[in-house]
Amino acid sequence: MSVWRVILSVLFPPLAVVDKGCGSIIIVFILTLLGWIPGVIAALIILNNPNR
Template sequence: MSFWRVLLAILFPPLSVIGKGCGSFVIVLLLTLCGWVPGVIGALVILNNTN
């Protein structure tokens, strides 16, 4: 995880996971719509995944 991805995950979570696929983007977008904190946590979990 690069510093810029983490910073982007904190500021706008869906944009940070756009390179991980459409499903990840939609999941993080829905989490962000439910609240900012769940979106940030979801984005960081997806970015931390090594697969």
């Protein structure tokens, strides 16, 4: 995970997971709409997962 991805996930979480698939974008977008912090946490978890 690069520093730019971390910064992008803090500023706009759905944009940070764009290359991880449509499902990840939708999940992070919905969580961001519900609250900024859940969206950031989900984006960081998805970016930190080595299997994806």
